[in-house]
Amino acid sequence: MPQFREHRIAAQNVKSLCWHDHYLVDWVGGGNIYHLDGSIQERHVNYAYRFDAAIVSPSGDFACIYERLGTKGLLLDHGKILREINRSFYQAHVYEYPVTFIQLADGRELLAHCPEEYRRIDIEDARTGERLTSSTTREPQDMFHSCLACSPSGRWLLSAGWVWAPWDVVALYDIPQALSDPTLLDKYGVAPETSAEVYAAAFSDADTVVLLTSEETNDDDDPLGRAGPHSIAYYDLLTREYRSIAQAEEVVGKLMPVGQDYIVGFYEYPKLFDSATGKVLHRWPDLPTGTQTGSIQWHIDSVPPVAIDLANKRFAVAGADAITVIEIVAD
Structure with missing residues (x-):
């Protein structure tokens, strides 16, 4: 089992957290x-x-602050206001603002969000605001995009949102292809077809996404649909196959993959899960992290600031009097 290193930084009134370098x-x-040495x-x-x-771009040059259940965001360039961004008012009070940064292979940084419609993802140049996915032929499906994320490689774009009734769903897009043909953003992309309700997802590496299912399940023909409730699935975006599927013994909630073997779930407080067995290996019950599961959050209390550093296998949680950083080191 992995070992852990803990840092504690005395701090009050922390409103958001983003990693930048160390x-x-x-x-x-x-x-x-x-x-991490406690200095501020x-x-x-x-x-x-x-x-x-708030979110920050891979280079650290740009940040975006926004109202989680609102319509307004603010793009910052080295801490200075660059421009405002907005999303549709429709159901904005219900689910998390959809926005993420993308870094292309040449270092250029883009912003993905939904400035036109709740169901339409657009990608623009972060610095100039130039819209790169404009098209007169776009006809987006009726999905509320949310919890956008980009893979570490900059190739894949994830949306973990919902459709009516409500039902949590995910969409996955090949970014270079979508920049060439924006209509590819109008459906579910390369996401696996499943009858299971997928409430959360996150990239574990450049070409693998971890999917979490709710207690809603169907005895269907697809592997995830018949896996049972609260399943953890690793899906390979290159082979379009599941690498593994296991049932978690508890609700995972918002997640941080730790390689291919573990994930940290943040439902109520952080827990380390074994990805192969679904068992909880370690708990941090003194670090409350809220009860967020999917993108719909209107019915839960506010979520404390949590920052995830996938590359360095660590996370930070802001409490009333301190920020706690947990580093997960080798087995």
Whole structure:
């Protein structure tokens, strides 16, 4: 079983957390920087709005702060306001704002979000705002896109959203192909067809995505549909096959893959799951992380700031008086 290293940084009123290199930044709180040795660089910026979440681009040059259950976002370039972004009001109070950064092989950074319609993903140049997926032939399907994420390679785009009734679903897109043909963003892309309700997903490496299913299940012909409730599935985007499927013994919630063998689930508090057996191997019950499962969040209490660093196998959780960083080291 992996070992763990813990850091504790005394801090109050932390509003968001993003990793950049080996320190943390609270962009919503004005850009305060928190180092693992406990030192803090304070920046006194007040955005005078209800922003409560943030993401940062792979280079660290850009950040986006937004209202999780609202319609407004703000794009920052090295901490300075670049432009505002918006999404449709329709059901915006119900589910998480869809936005993520993409870094192409040449280093160019893009922004994926839904500025036109809740069901339409568009991709633009982060610096200039040039829309790269404009098309008069686009006819997007009726999906509420949310929880957007880009693979570490910059090739794949994930959307973990929902459709009416509501029912949680995922879509997966080949980014280079979508930039050549934006209509590819109008369906479910290369996501596996399944009768299971997939409420959350995350990339474990450049070409593998981890899918989590709810308690809703069907005895269907597809592997995930017949796997049973609360399943953890590793899906290979190159072979279009499942590498493994196991039932988790508890609700996982928001997740952080740790290679191919483990995942951290953040439902109620962080837990380390064995991906092959679904068993909980370790718990951090003193770090409350909320009860978020899928993209729909209107019915739950606010989620505390959590930052995930996939490459370095670590996560950070902000509490009332401190930020706790957990590093997962080798077995």
